[in-house]
Amino acid sequence: MSQIRFELHANDGAARTGVLKTPRGDIRTPAFMPVGTAATVKALYPEQVRSAGADIILGNTYHLMLRPGADRIHRLGGLHEFMRWDGPILTDSGGFQVWSLAGLRKLTEEGVDFQSHIDGSKYHLSPERAIEIQADLLGADISMQLDECTNFPCTEEDARSSMELSLRWGARCKAAFGARETQALFGIVQGSVFDDLRKESAARTIETGFDGYAIGGLAVGEGLETMCHVLDITVPALPANKPHYLMGVGKPIDLVEAVSRGIDMFDCVMPTRSGRHGQAWSDYGPVNLKRAEFAEDNSPLDPDIDCPASRDYSKAYLHHLVRAGEYLAAMLLSWHNVAYYEHLMARMRAAIREGRFDAFASEFRARWAQGMS
Numbered sequence: 001m002s003q004i005r006f007e008l009h010a011n012d013g014a015a016r017t018g019v020l021k022t023p024r025g026d027i028r029t030p031a032f033m034p035v036g037t038a039a040t041v042k043a044l045y046p047e048q049v050r051s052a053g054a055d056i057i058l059g060n061t062y063h064l065m066l067r068p069g070a071d072r073i074h075r076l077g078g079l080h081e082f083m084r085w086d087g088p089i090l091t092d093s094g095g096f097q098v099w100s101l102a103g104l105r106k107l108t109e110e111g112v113d114f115q116s117h118i119d120g121s122k123y124h125l126s127p128e129r130a131i132e133i134q135a136d137l138l139g140a141d142i143s144m145q146l147d148e149c150t151n152f153p154c155t156e157e158d159a160r161s162s163m164e165l166s167l168r169w170g171a172r173c174k175a176a177f178g179a180r181e182t183q184a185l186f187g188i189v190q191g192s193v194f195d196d197l198r199k200e201s202a203a204r205t206i207e208t209g210f211d212g213y214a215i216g217g218l219a220v221g222e223g224l225e226t227m228c229h230v231l232d233i234t235v236p237a238l239p240a241n242k243p244h245y246l247m248g249v250g251k252p253i254d255l256v257e258a259v260s261r262g263i264d265m266f267d268c269v270m271p272t273r274s275g276r277h278g279q280a281w282s283d284y285g286p287v288n289l290k291r292a293e294f295a296e297d298n299s300p301l302d303p304d305i306d307c308p309a310s311r312d313y314s315k316a317y318l319h320h321l322v323r324a325g326e327y328l329a330a331m332l333l334s335w336h337n338v339a340y341y342e343h344l345m346a347r348m349r350a351a352i353r354e355g356r357f358d359a360f361a362s363e364f365r366a367r368w369a370q371g372m373s
């Protein structure tokens with residue numbers, strides 16, 4: 001009997017809140033997962049990631065198999081020990097990064113051959129190897145099936161053949177994963193922006209049977225309106241009693257719209273990457289601290305957030321650090337951005353519990369639109 005259980009505590013329309021219980025800790029949903037690509041959430045100590053409110057972080061099969069190597073991490077005690085993160089870790093299977101980063105890629109039914117973007121060395125990634133790396137060598141609490149993130153835009157024919165490949169790879173990942181008590185395996189629904197393909201992919205991925213269901217192939221340039229349409233079609237086709245994970249999403253407004261449509265889990269490099277580029281996130285959109293208007297603004301980024309980076313430092317100081325190119329700029333802005341994202345998730349969980357999510361979402365949309373105007 002699996003020790004990983006998803007409990008739903010409240011619904012409000014299509015939005016829901018609950019907890020995904022794992023042996024390494026509970027994940028409060030809707031959840032945002034900071035990305036720890038190369039065994040670090042960039043510019044943050046694990047303690048800061050935890051204190052910012054994150055219950056779970058993401059790891060990357062592609063990056064870690066290239067450097068320092070999955071076998072080496074295994075010899076050193078696994079990814080949790082290696083990076084001193086004692087909470088749950090979800091790892092992506094690598095297919096997406098092979099297409100977005102690697103050189104010289106060759107896709108066959110068996111898997112994908114590619115060259116490292118770091119030193120050009122050659123690698124092969126099959127569904128079976130992706131499971132071995134994630135579950136056995138890295139020790140991920142939640143592994144993702146190997147899939148193909150379908151290019152966007154594409155023809156319905158191309159979307160179908162890509163979806164079919166991901167379905168076949170999903171079945172092979174399930175077989176390789178086997179029955180595990182303390183680890184979970186999530187399937188990934190593809191089908192691009194075609195309603196019938198999305199429904200078919202969801203139904204056939206459920207037929208294979210997974211512990212959770214990700215919606216892939218989005219946040220690839222389709223835009224918020226199209227993403228929301230695909231969610232309106234796909235989420236109702238997923239089992240209500242399993243977690244729904246929207247991969248690679250997104251900006252704060254994307255999270256609010258997707259939670260309102262029944263998404264439980266998110267990951268995105270946005271808060272950490274934009275923090276390294278001098279941007280702080282807020283309900284009004286991104287704030288570029290480089291701008292001269294902040295040079296003598298003694299107010300903090302967000303006094304409502306219980307995080308030193310948000311509460312104790314002035315925008316004027318952050319403006320100075322960004323302009324000076326100081327390391328502390330990236331450290332404090334990454335810390336604030338992760339805390340802001342986690343605070344937004346906590347606000348949404350409370351709104352759903354209290355049956356006021358629609359009001360919360362409407363007020364958020366108004367602030368976002370005001371900031372964007």
Ligand SMILES: Nc1cc(CSc2ncc[nH]2)c2nc(N)[nH]c(=O)c2c1
Pocket residue numbers: 035058059060092093094095096144147148149150188215216217218219220247248249267268
């Ligand atoms: N937009 C998007 C983002 C990611 C990366 S999620 C991630 N990996 C590491 C960090 N974050 C995807 N990953 C997979 N496997 N499939 C997808 O369709 C897909 C789509």
